[in-house]
Amino acid sequence: MMQEHHPLVGRQLAAANAPVTIRPVENCARFNLRIDPANLAAASAVWGTALPATIGGLVWSGERLAACIGPDEWFLIAPLADRDAIETAFAELYATTIHSLVDVGHREVGIAVEGPAAADALQSSIAFEVGAMVVGEARRTIIDRVQIILLREAETRFRVEVWHSFSDHVWHLLAGICREYELGV
Template sequence: MLQEYRRLEGSRIAAPDSALAIAMADDCTRFSLRIAEEGIAQAGKAFGVALPKQIGGMTAAGGRLALCLGPDEWQLMAPLDERDALEAAFAALYAKVPHSLVDISHREVGIVVEGRDAALALRSACPLDLDEMAVGSATRTIFDKAQIVLIRQGQDSFRIEVWQSFADHVWGILQAAGREIALEI
């Protein structure tokens, strides 16, 4: 039996002046998709959102999100209640377009970091130049020692996708960064 671990569910960190808000994201269905270039369009139809072709690209519609993380790798995210329908759509696609679709929903959790100090909080442990990261893009990177997928949802809005086993560690660093920002250290 698979046991879920969501100790941080419902947790929030907020700076007194609302310059920074950090919260656990609503849970969702997550898939890792590996597919050859010639199957991208058909996979997008099965997912209900065209898959981005450029590494770092992101497309979204109807609560679904597709992230291109590599030349043949996507992370697909959708509302929890759509998992079975998506699995069925990709199972039907497999006869025509071989691919690998793996449900990674229980492996990861999302953390939303928002506010004018969001990038500052992330810089505490992320080596990326966040000023160069375009809104509507995603990348695999590290946060301290944890591998994450970082999504830039808006100018001052980011989402971290991290393995559950590293979630406490990432949360603790964000909490410390939030305290330092609040104290103007």
């Protein structure tokens, strides 16, 4: 069994009344699901709620989150305790529905970017208009040459999902941006 390690554990960047803060997101189960959209109802039944049908769609059900990040691709997030049950349920789906479910929990970590200046802070390193994202939208994009999945969870809260190998770089980039906002630069 692979040892689980979260490279951002113990890090926190939050000053009192700061316009933007970052913090690591608690470790969780993460999956990449590839399935023909015609079979989305079957995958939704296994997942436990309707998966978003359009690219950029983001839905929550309890502690589970699903983002459509491609024409036949979904990024799924759930509590670690649900990982085995999810794998088992999708394994049973193979009997009737062709799909691919890959556990990418070892590959990804999450960073929460929060505060009234969160969208502007992210905008400084992302090419598209971050502020135009609506709450409940997801995008695969690039931040300083690093691929991420950006989720808008609330008006002033985003979640950045990034590969472990790039998490330190993205963390320090965001920390520098937060510091500039804190100083009013």
